[in-house]
Every structure is written in C-alpha cells, then in structure tokens.
Amino acid sequence: MQDKKTFRDILSGIWYFISCTAIVCLILIALGVLVQVVDKDILNLDRLKLHDWLAYGFVGFFIMFLIPNQRSNTKWLMSFMHEFIHMVFAILFFRKVKGFHVDRRECYVAYDSGHFGYTLITLAPYFFPLLCLILLPWRYTTGETAFLNIIDILLGFTYAFHVCCWVTQTRLSQTDIINPGVVRSLLIITFFQIAVFCLLFMTPTSGVLNALDRVFVEYPLNTIEFYRVGIQHLLALI
DSSP: OOHHHHHHHHHHHHHHHHHHHHHHHHHHHHOOOHHHHHHIIIIIHHHHHHHHHHHHHHHHHHHHSSSSHHHHHHHHHHHHHHHHHHHHHHTTTTTOEEEEOOOOOOOOEEEEESSSSHHHHGGGGGGGOOHHTTTTTHOOOOOOOOHHHHHHHHHHHHHHHHHHHHHHOOOOOOHHHTTTTTHHHHHHHHHHHHHHHHHHHHHHOHHHHHHHIIIIIIHHHHHHHHHHHHHHHHHHHO
C-alpha cells in the first residue's frame, strides 16, 4: 500500500512539473501578445484615444467605491460573484450543484466532487471576469456609436470590479489557491489575467471579432515565430 502511495505521489509530482512548465510556455506567449497590444494600442496615441470610454468606466467604479454604502454593497457583490463563478464553472464541467449561499458571514457553493475540471472550477473567480465577458456579444451586435460608448463604459466599470475582486481575494492562504498547488495556481491566474486584459483592451479599437483573432491567433503565432527565430540565432552562436 505504501509503495502504491509513493508511486502515485511520484506521478502526481511529474504531472505537476509538466503542467507548470506548459503554463510557463503559455505565459511567455501571452507576454508576447501583451507586447504587441502595447505597441499597437498604447504607444499609438491616435488609437489610445479610442479607449477613453473604457477609462471613464474604469475610473468611475473606484469613484463609486468611495461612497460608504456602495462600498459595503460592492463587497457583498464581490463575494456573490466569487461563489457564482465557482458555480458557473461547476455547471460547465457537469457537476451537480448542491448548494449556494452568500451572506456577510459565510459564503460557499457546494457541488459534486471529482478531478475533471477541478482546477479551473477552483481558480475561475480569480481570472474570469464574467460581467465583462457577457458584454462582448452585446458589443458585437451593436452598430450605433453611442451604444458602443455606453458598452465600453460598462466594460471598463466591470473590469475594474474584476480587478478589485482579484486584488482583494487572491491570497496565498486561500484554499482555492493552495489545493491545486500554489505555483500552478498563480501561473494559471497570471496567464488568464494577461489574456483577458489584452482582449478587453483591444476591443474598443479592433472590435470583438478582430480582438479575439489577434489575441488568440495572430499575435500568438507572431510570438511563436519570434521565439523560433530567436532560438535559431542563439543556436547558431553556440
């Protein structure tokens, strides 16, 4: 029995190392995407101005957060969304939800146990801005400039809410972070945070479909090619 446990621990350690290595590779690609987003949308002042409405919404959230009653309500909503996103991902991975409870003293969602999808269910609230992402289909189907500006304000507002949740809820002592492995958890969160930022930041200037294509197809391929050429040059020098 002890030998079986030791063998299982060894396999678990190998898988942990492989998964962390794979995620590090994804982060390197995501950083390459981020560099291209900065070059295209931030260093280009004409395109940067197109993010004004996004910035208004982002700043507006923190102004609202200064109001005492709204701060209290927002903290409750942050707890609610944390558990709600757990529940959404549990449903996506075909878990049976057994309970959902949020108040100022206790928050939890109960669902069937299992290994399939466990890590993403556990970590989703720390990287998945649900309120932001549900606005993207609305933006895609809207043609009126005035409505687009309103949606961009809401995107900025809800992204600020997500950032606030992420900063206040991500703690190394959190069981959500500890159970999948602290290093792996932080790597997964980092990768998705970079990807989500790039997607949302490119949306006002490129549109939803172009932003999706650039963040998840064009720019990653450019980054992989950049690394490939760089590695070839390094090997040639050896």
